Amino acid sequence: MTVKGARASHPLREAPFARLWVSGLLTEIGKWVLQLALPLYVLALTHSPLVTSVVAMLGLLPSFVVAPLAGTLVDRFEQRRFLVAVGMGQAAMLTPLLWVRDAGDLWMIYLVAGSEAILTVAFESVKNVALSTFVDPEQLVGANAAISLNASLGRLVGSPLGGLLLSWAGLHTVLAFAAASFLIASALAWTIPRRATARPTAAENTGFWAGLGETLRTIRYVPTLRGTFICVALLSVAQGMFVVLFLLFVTDLLGGGDAQAGLLRGVQAVGGFLGTVTVGLLTRKLAAPRLLTVGVLTFAAVSAVTWNLSLTSLGFAVYAVLFAAAGVPAVWLAAAWLSLVQQSSPLPLRGRVMACVLGLSDGLQALGMLAAGLLTGVMGTLSALNVQAALLLAAGLLTFRTLPRRLAPAKAPEPASASIGVPGIGPAGRQAS
Known part of the structure; x- marks a missing residue:
């Protein structure tokens, strides 16, 4: 439905x-x-x-x-x-x-x-x-x-x-x-009413390996999916680094403890609520590709300011405001990339494409955690935090450079036999190019 x-x-x-x-x-x-x-x-x-x-x-x-x-x-x-x-x-x-x-x-x-x-x-x-x-x-x-x-x-x-x-x-x-x-x-x-959900019947007889190959080809050859996939990859490494570096930021650079760390993570939910409220206003002006760019670049800017303000002697309340502010673009960018994956994926493969993006995100977050530990041993906490902000900046610039301003209207997926040029990808898979 x-x-x-x-x-x-x-x-x-x-x-x-x-x-x-x-x-x-x-x-x-x-x-x-x-x-x-x-x-x-x-x-x-x-x-x-x-x-x-x-x-x-x-x-x-x-x-x-x-x-x-x-x-x-x-x-x-x-x-x-x-x-x-x-x-x-x-x-x-x-x-x-x-x-x-x-x-x-x-x-x-x-x-x-x-x-x-x-x-x-x-x-x-x-x-x-x-x-x-x-x-x-x-x-x-x-x-x-x-x-x-x-x-x-x-x-x-x-x-x-x-x-x-x-x-x-x-x-x-x-x-x-x-x-x-x-x-x-x-x-x-x-x-949830049964009529509200659907089962994509076109994928029922597709074997696992054939379906996986078709999914990877779809991600590779649909420009919107490919750009979104790379953006999410960079964001995930940055998020994994944050999980480790955040604790060092609070303890080493701000001189705080468990209570301060808990407060800073908690106020991000306040920013998340504001992001949810304001995303409707933004979508009146920006399509999902540009919303992703704005969200990532804003998130990168807030992160860079937050990390480098630790060189000053500002009060803890300032950082609470900044962490709350970071929660706003975090919701914008998450809403945007989810929408891009949903709208650019052929329905019979949509579950596999979404699972691949989420699985990649989890794996690269783990890689980011490892990278954070290695970087802090070489360059110190603040420098490692700036590397994390640089990854966010790179992700934002990438989306601006590679994603179209707007998505083409969605079309019904066609069988793989109707594909032109790339096996397993029909016109519906190309509609976001």
Whole structure:
């Protein structure tokens, strides 16, 4: 079903999207509860920062490896049922942690962390494909902005809640809360009208390797997808660097501690809310390609100013304002690249393309974490932070140079046999060139 209507209402006013949004928010909260609580639990269990970092990395790397398979499943099954199945799987996979007692049971934590990462990329893929099938194209950027806000809200609520539940009531309470979040999200997904989602039948008989090859050719030969893919790659490396460098920025350059670090990460959610509110105003003037450029370049500028102001003796409140400001363009750019992938991908391959982008993002974030550790040993924290800002600048300049100002109107996908020039890519795959 496509949500139609003459009025330009916000997509959250439409019941199918509102249910999908709340389902995604609950999943984000459950994910962040686990991402905060599990490493803390492992650190208390082993007193080993190395083992703790392995658990954190397992939240990213598995999705990089299995994303194409997850995308294949997304393209083959009806989206509503797939959302329900993934949510139930996320809850069920927490069960082994009930038997963790000491460091000898770490393998169960590794298993759960990796499994949750795989299920998360599957959930994100099908969620982003589903909304693109029942939200009008003119509402797509606003819908993606609302979806992007979920990550900020989930982190704002889930991270402190995970720490509180672990310290006050123990791991089992953390697991119960996370499982409840996933199950309620599944129940909400089940209430989405079946007619609101679709199953792309053209991909049902495509083998895994043939489908993967067609997906990679689509990304390579559709200019909008290729440019967006490279932009997301640079953003992901920069984000991975930020995860490590942020803590050093607070402790080494600002002289703060845990409380200050938590506050700065939290105020980004305030900026995320403002980004969601303002994205509608921007889309009246800018199409998704230019919105991506503006979002990335603004994010790069705010980052560079924030890092280099640490050379002065400004008060901590100034940095709180800057971190809140950074949350605004973060939502703009996320909404833009999601919309570009959705609008430029042929429907039968959309799940696979989305999963490939998300898997690549997770893998390159892990690479960025490693790069940050290596750079700080060579050039110091501030110089490494400026490298991170330079990556953001490069991503913004790339989008300005390579992406068209506007996308061509979407066309219905045609069979692979109708392709001209590139096997497996029909005119619908070329519509964004």
